[in-house]
Amino acid sequence: MNDKQLAARQAASLVEDDMLVGLGTGSTANCFIEELARRSSEEGLRVAVVASSMVSAIKAQQLGLPLQAIEHVQHLDLYVDGADEVTPDLTLLKGRGYDLVREKLLARGCDRFLVLLDRSKLVERIGERYPIPVEVPPFAWPLVKKSLEAVDGHGALRQTANKDGLVVTSHGSLVLNMVFPPALDSNTLDGLLNAKRVATS
Template identity: 40%
Template structure:
């Protein structure tokens, strides 16, 4: 079964398998959005089915909630559980300080709310997401539809006063129509190439009228789990200052849900 996975999907699966080891019986767990997080949700489903683990999931998007229910992970709203023990999510980029760019899947607002309502955030990724400086991946910014072109112009004007290499913004589309988040908002992707001061940029972005939230996740990630196609995994704990290297043993007979790769 594992032979049917591409190297990148195998790396995502390895990271997800290691990350769910942080989940304990009875926990309230934030469930991220995206292809890597989808592997994690399926791994949690296996733990519930095969080991009888009892957890409550809080999904960061409608599609994650749907997948969780399909694989047997109970889902409640954040308002129902109020606070989470742990959130596991992916990232589009991460730097050496475990600062992130997220939102490629369009769920950045819910993802940031859920992550900050958690005692711990574990991020799962592969080495292709590692950068020295954030900005190669377009930075998503969620904006309200009303006056979005004015908001876009204000953002581009602001970018001339911060230390970035690119200063253009584009409206994310779904076919010929604007992409809409689960909150019904639009997403502007900022093509910055390099962000010298992420904290400053995050602050000024969120002060612009019409901006709901941005995809810079700063000082939120506690643990980064990096999967590799050869079965090895690296676990970086920024709070303890530790880096551990392990190997995840998998067999070709495991149920890897190979038809679920995104």
């Protein structure tokens, strides 16, 4: 097993019968979904799941996990997801996927949030390897971009992999990939983003 699979197995071992479990999105979350489905099939684990994205929903359905719609959920027992970067003080960057709002809602609506990491995600500062994603309504992206440029951010709308269109989230939003000065510490940056009332992950 690789590090992602080991972390996923450990997280899945904490799931108990009759839990409602939130599923993150990405390669690490996929390992957890697979392990949860294995436990359900081989051990008879009774569990229901809520997905943070269409991709995770499809994977859960394909593996036979009972899926609940997010609009029918008031709280979760557990939410499990990966992260793109993590600093020594455990500040996390997420959002290289497309579903920042749904991921944040599930993370805030759970009794327990587990983040699965491997050594490749360790950084000294947030934004060291990847731009910081900001989810915005399609009608508001120029205003939000201008607002973020006022605090020394720069960036552009995220394009699809083959550069022939823009990324659209399950929520119907666009994603700004923003870069901020390295001297801007995580707490200050978080405060600035929250003050701008934008959705980040």
